[in-house]
Amino acid sequence: APSVAPDSPLADRLLRHVGEHGTDTSHLERSAAFAEVRCAPVRAGEVLVAAGSPPAFVYIPLGTGLTVHPTGGYPPAPLHPWVPVGLTGAVRRASRNGEIVADRDVEVVMVPSEEFVTGWLRPLRARQLAELLTRRA
Numbered sequence: 001a002p003s004v005a006p007d008s009p010l011a012d013r014l015l016r017h018v019g020e021h022g023t024d025t026s027h028l029e030r031s032a033a034f035a036e037v038r039c040a041p042v043r044a045g046e047v048l049v050a051a052g053s054p055p056a057f058v059y060i061p062l063g064t065g066l067t068v069h070p071t072g073g074y075p076p077a078p079l080h081p082w083v084p085v086g087l088t089g090a091v092r093r094a095s096r097n098g099e100i101v102a103d104r105d106v107e108v109v110m111v112p113s114e115e116f117v118t119g120w121l122r123p124l125r126a127r128q129l130a131e132l133l134t135r136r137a
Helices: 009-020 087-092 113-120 126-136
Strands: 038-042 047-049 057-061 066-070 098-102 106-112
Touching: 057 087, 057 113, 087 113, 106 113
Parallel strands: none
Antiparallel strands: 038 106, 047 098, 057 106, 066 098
């Protein structure tokens, strides 16, 4: 999978959209944050994440087309673009608790879990969230 350059238009879009979905990316030192980030296509019918697999990456879908099939009897649910997927397993360093399948072709950005947790993961503070919600209203 091709790497995502820290100064690329994709990196700009990624940081903007991830920021709009609850993660403060303003602190990131881009060259370090994108050192091992990749963008990969996932074809319709492909399994992106298998239940029980190790949490090697946090995935960020660039469009619609992924569905999570949780274990434990929960119903499948579509995943939203620009919202990081696999975050709980990355934080807990726990195996995946569901399967993610592509319903149609979609691209995903792959951030190594350790890098996402230590470098990227900064939830918005209450004031930042309130400002974001006010702008959207």
